[in-house]
Amino acid sequence: MTEKLDGKQFTVLVIMNTLGASIIFIPSIATNYGKENGWITLIFSTILGVFIILLYNQIIKKLNGKEFFSTIDILFGKWLGAIIIMLLTCYIFINTFANLWAISDFISLQILMGTPFEVISLIIALTVLIAIRYGIEVIGRTAQLFFPFTMLCALLLTLLVIKDADFSNITPIFQLNKSATIVGTLPIVSVTFLELVILLAITDNVNNIQSARKGFLVGGFTSGLILLVITLACITVLGVQGTANYAYPIYALGQRISIFDFVERVEIIVAFIWFFTIFIKLCVSFYVFTNGISHLLKLKNYKTLSVPLALFIFLASILSVPNTFASFAFINGAYIVLSVTAGLILPLIILGVLLIKKRVF
Template sequence: MIEKISLKQFAILSFMNIIGTSIIFIPTVAANFGKQDAWIIVLIATVIGFFVISLYSVLSLKSNGKSFFELLNRTCGKWFGSIIIIIFISYIFLNIIANLWTISQFIAAQILVGTPSGVIIFIILFTTVIAVRSGLEVITRTMEVFFPFIVLSLVLLCVFVLPEIKAENIFPVFQTDKSKLFIGGISILSFTFLELVILLGVMDQVNHTEKIKKYFLIGTLSGSLIIMIVTLLCIMVLGVDATSDYTYPIYVLGQKINIATIIQRIEGIAAFIWFFTNFFKICTSYYVLLRGMQHVLKMKDYKVWTIPVAYLIFSGAYNGYRNAYFDFDHTTYVPITIIAGVILPILILLATIIKKNNGQSNKT
């Protein structure tokens, strides 16, 4: 029996997936491209992201209650469809490794200083395996439990840092080269909205799919708005140069909080936000990866592969990614994400429309 989740749970799932990873790196990436106009870059990415989400929603409706992987086989044929699925799950595999590596490096460098990253990766991956084996419904219900605390933490972080704001840091506005704003917007789009292509693998498990676009937009646009606010606060509190230089600017933002010498250095809030949003993002991606493998390999139960695949992910996160992260993420990963998140969905949608029109013409 296929597990089902509500529209509200899907909105929270979308929110977690767009916040995870992005919220801690986007301010730095945006500041490198747009300087004091960094928040405008996030706004550009959000506007383009609206159309990306609309594309994914249309694809979901085209599946008529079937899974995304079944849609691929039905539209592209058994063999070619399977090739596309393998490309898709390979991208998800790469995405999981990247997210797992980044969160392990953050914890090892900022929280559990001196702890081997391999130990952190193992603990997170072990917990992820338990979550994925429990199913999507359990994952989304757990998200519902943590969601209010994450939102509260975001609000507290933004409110407590207000006394440290220096408004002059965002001026002059619109002085950055427009081409850099556009390129930066595409880069940020790749790390936020385009990664949500992974959610196509669970959209068939959402109740009342005819309303999915509305809740998809609610989750993603609210998450993008928070990223834009955090980016703006980083620029106004830390300044352009510091935001560009720090690897984890939102964490430093928490360190700047000082209210009457009583409430200060509560960077743990930022760590809490990022850890749990990124963890749920990894869980979701892992679940979709296994569903794709289940479809290609014609397995009855995806749970059989949870532990073997975990070994591969651990090896990739610990050995294969750590020395090439910056260059890979800023050169290779963006075009890969554009292919997986834009080009493939558009081609699949066109193939679906063409096949439908051919079927109607044959009937007449």
């Protein structure tokens, strides 16, 4: 039986995937570049992101409900198709283990201090393994179930710190650091919108192509808006220096919440937002990764390789980066190259070939 997602579930998956790792890193990256204009960097990134999504939507339209990896094989032939799928799966693999590292590192540093990184990483990898074995439909339903709670936490976080906001922190508006504000869109787009290329591989599971395209656009725009509001909240409350220097500025924002000296230290709501979004993102990435490898090896079922590949991402998360500082250098260098290659150049090539060979489809 083919698993199916409806338009709403796909929209939620797009939002969860965009917010996944980025919700915790983006305010810091944006402020590092744009300083007081960090929130403007997010506006530029969202505009650019919408164009990227329009490109993906064209691919979805041309795919017309066909399976993504099989279509690449048909379009490019056996060998070239295999190379393109391999490049895409490599990118998805990097994305998966990087996200696993990010959440495990966060938990081991901020919440379960003293618990070894490996234990946290293995538990999350095994949870993701169980989730993907239930299939994409269950992941979609889970995302839909947790979505209101995640959004409520994000809304509460923003509303409860608004009384500490100092809007002089965002002035002068777009007077200084203009070029840095624009250049900052590059790392931001590479960790948010370009990663959405992964979702192209599950669009054949959406029951209506039109709703998949709409979901992509609505989800991408909504998540851009959420990131913009959170970055704005970080800059106005924590200041430019504070936002740029904290490894997890949104978590620091949560620590500022204080209502009548009664509700204190509710930063765990930030952790809730991140746990849900990154868990869904990990599930989707890992699902597509196992599907990609199974397609390359021509296996009957993706579940066969799910166990060894879960061990592989666990190992990769341990051996991913020597320290947090190296991860920031990676985001501002090699990861941009990977994201642009897998999220922009390859989709452009695929769309180009789809347009040329339109008679076949």
